[in-house]
Amino acid sequence: MSDTDGPPLREPTFLILTALAEEPQHGYAVIQEVSRISEGRVRLRAGTLYAALDRLRTDGLIAVDHEEVVQTRLRRYYRITAEGAGRLAIEVDRLRRHAEIAGARLTRLRTNLSGGAL
Amino acid sequence: MTPLEHRYRRLLALYPRRHREHYEDEMVAVLLADTPEGHSHPGVAATADLVVGALRLRTADLAGYLSGGAGRRAATLAALVVAMIMTVRGVRHASSEVFELIHVPGYVPTWATHVETLVNVGWLLVLVPTLLGWRRLATGLAALLTLGLAAILVGQYVDSPTVAAYNASYLILGAVATVGLATGESGRILARRIGARRLMAIGAVCTPFMLWENRNLARVPGQFGAYYDFVSGSILGWSVFVALPVVAVVVVPAVMLRARVGTSVLLRSGILLAPALAVRVVDVTGLAGWNEANMRSRHDIYLGPVQWFALVVAPVLAFVLCTAALRALDRLARQARLGRAAEEQLRAEGG
Numbered sequence: 360m361s362d363t364d365g366p367p368l369r370e371p372t373f374l375i376l377t378a379l380a381e382e383p384q385h386g387y388a389v390i391q392e393v394s395r396i397s398e399g400r401v402r403l404r405a406g407t408l409y410a411a412l413d414r415l416r417t418d419g420l421i422a423v424d425h426e427e428v429v430q431t432r433l434r435r436y437y438r439i440t441a442e443g444a445g446r447l448a449i450e451v452d453r454l455r456r457h458a459e460i461a462g463a464r465l466t467r468l469r470t471n472l473s474g475g476a477l
Numbered sequence: 478m479t480p481l482e483h484r485y486r487r488l489l490a491l492y493p494r495r496h497r498e499h500y501e502d503e504m505v506a507v508l509l510a511d512t513p514e515g516h517s518h519p520g521v522a523a524t525a526d527l528v529v530g531a532l533r534l535r536t537a538d539l540a541g542y543l544s545g546g547a548g549r550r551a552a553t554l555a556a557l558v559v560a561m562i563m564t565v566r567g568v569r570h571a572s573s574e575v576f577e578l579i580h581v582p583g584y585v586p587t588w589a590t591h592v593e594t595l596v597n598v599g600w601l602l603v604l605v606p607t608l609l610g611w612r613r614l615a616t617g618l619a620a621l622l623t624l625g626l627a628a629i630l631v632g633q634y635v636d637s638p639t640v641a642a643y644n645a646s647y648l649i650l651g652a653v654a655t656v657g658l659a660t661g662e663s664g665r666i667l668a669r670r671i672g673a674r675r676l677m678a679i680g681a682v683c684t685p686f687m688l689w690e691n692r693n694l695a696r697v698p699g700q701f702g703a704y705y706d707f708v709s710g711s712i713l714g715w716s717v718f719v720a721l722p723v724v725a726v727v728v729v730p731a732v733m734l735r736a737r738v739g740t741s742v743l744l745r746s747g748i749l750l751a752p753a754l755a756v757r758v759v760d761v762t763g764l765a766g767w768n769e770a771n772m773r774s775r776h777d778i779y780l781g782p783v784q785w786f787a788l789v790v791a792p793v794l795a796f797v798l799c800t801a802a803l804r805a806l807d808r809l810a811r812q813a814r815l816g817r818a819a820e821e822q823l824r825a826e827g828g
Contacts, residue, residue, distance in 0.1 A: 385503075386503055386504070386506070386507040387506070387507045387510045387511065390507065390511065404511070404522065404523055404526035404527075405504050405507045405508045405511065405523070405526065405527065405530075406504075406523075406526040406527040406528075406529065406530025406531070407526055407530060408507070409496075409500045409503070409504055409507075409530070410530050410533060410534060412500075413496065413499070413500070413534075432502070432505075432506040432509075433502040433503050433506060434503070434506065435503050
C-alpha cells in the first residue's frame with residue numbers, strides 16, 4: 360500500500376461503496392444491498408449507515424444524486440464519485456493481493472499437511 | 478405523525494443539529510421501513526444503534542471543535558496555567574515542609590511525605606520544558622506526576638478521605654495538563670504569542686487560587702500551631718507564602734514574548750479547566766457537610782454513592798455545559814458578523 364492509499368476501509372464502508380458502485384441508491388436500498396452482498400452477515404442500521412454516509416460525503420467519496428418524495432417521505436439517492444470509485448479500486452486491489460498471498464500459503468500448507476499425513 | 482415515528486424522532490433529537498438538518502427525515506423514513514410490521518416501539522438494537530451513533534457524532538464534533546487551531550492553542554494554554562498552578566502548589570508544599578522541619582520539634586517526615594513533596598515540586602520541571610517547547614518531555618513528566626498524584630490520593634483516601642476529596646481537583650488539572658501538552662501546539666509558540674494583558678489574566682487565575690489555599694491553611698488550627706500562627710499572624714508569614722506564588726505567576730509568564738492570544742482560545746482553555754473547578758465547587762458546597770462530619774467524628778467517614786456520583790458527574794457536566802455555551806456564543810458571533818457584513822454591503826450598494 361502506498362502512502363497515498365490511505366488506511367484500509369472498514370467493512371461497512373467498503374460494502375456501502377460496493378453497493379453504490381452498481382447504481383445510485385437511497386438509504387434503505389443500501390441497507391438491503393449491503394445485506395445481500397454480505398450474504399446477510401452485515402446488517403447495517405440507520406445510525407451506523409448515516410454516520411458512514413455523512414463521513415463518505417465529507418470525504419468526497421459519495422455525493423447526493425437526486426431526491427424524491429415517496430408517500431410524503433423524503434428519499435435521497437446517493438452515488439459514488441470518481442474519487443470514491445478510485446478509493447474502492449485501491450481497496451479491492453489490496454484485498455485481492457492479500458487474498459492471493461493467503462490463498463498461495465494455504466495451498467502450500469495443505470500440500471505439506473497432506474504430505475505429512477502420508 | 479404515528480407514535481412510532483414520534484419515538485424515533487425523540488431518539489434522533491440526541492444527534493447534533495447539523496446532522497439532524499441533513500438527515501433526520503431520511504433517517505426516519507429508513508427507520509420506519511426497517512421496523513417489522515405491527516411494532517409500535519423502536520427495537521432495542523435500533524435504539525442502541527441510534528444512541529451510540531449520536532454519542533459518536535457528538536464526540537467527534539466536540540473533538541473537531543477543540544482540536545482546531547484555536548483548540549490546540551487553548552490546550553497548551555490550559556496546560557501552561559495548570560503547570561503554573563501546580564508549581565505554585567508545589568512551592569507552597571515544599572516551603573511548609575521546610576518550615577515544619579525547622580520549627581516543629583520532633584517532626585520527622587515519612588517517605589510518603591517526601592514522595593508527595595517531590596510530586597508537587599516536580600511540576601516546576603514540567604513548566605520549564607513546556608515554555609521551551611520540549612513537548613514530549615513535558616508531556617511525559619506531566620503524565621508521571623499525575624499518576625503519582627493519583628497514587629497519593631488513593632493512599633490519602635484510606636487515611637484521610639476529606640484531604641483526598643479536597644485534592645481531587647488537582648488530579649483533574651494534572652490530567653488536563655497531560656492531554657493539553659500531548660495534543661496542543663508548542664508551548665514556545667504560545668509563549669511567543671501571549672501578550673502582557675493575557676499574562677495578567679493568567680496571573681489573575683493563579684493568584685486567588687493561592688490566596689485561597691493559604692487562607693485555608695492559615696485558618697485551620699492543627700498540630701503545627703506555630704506554622705499556622707506564622708502564616709496567619711505575621712506580615713512576614715503572609716508575605717512569604719503569598720509572594721512565592723505571585724513571583725511564580727508573574728516571573729514565569731514574564732519570560733514569554735509579546736504576542737496575542739484570541740478570546741476564543743482563552744474561552745476554550747476555560748472549558749478545559751472548568752471540570753477541575755466543578756469538582757472544587759462540589760467539594761466546598763455539596764461535600765461541606767461530609768467534611769464537617771469527618772472533622773467531628775472519631776472515625777473516618779467515606780464517600781457514599783451519591784457523593785461519588787456528584788464528584789464524577791460534576792466535571793463532565795461542567796465540560797459539556799461550558800462547551801455548549803461557547804458553541805452557542807460562537808454561533809451568535811458568526812451571525813452578528815454576517816449581519817454586519819450584509820449591512821455594509823447594502824450600504825455600499827445604496828451609496
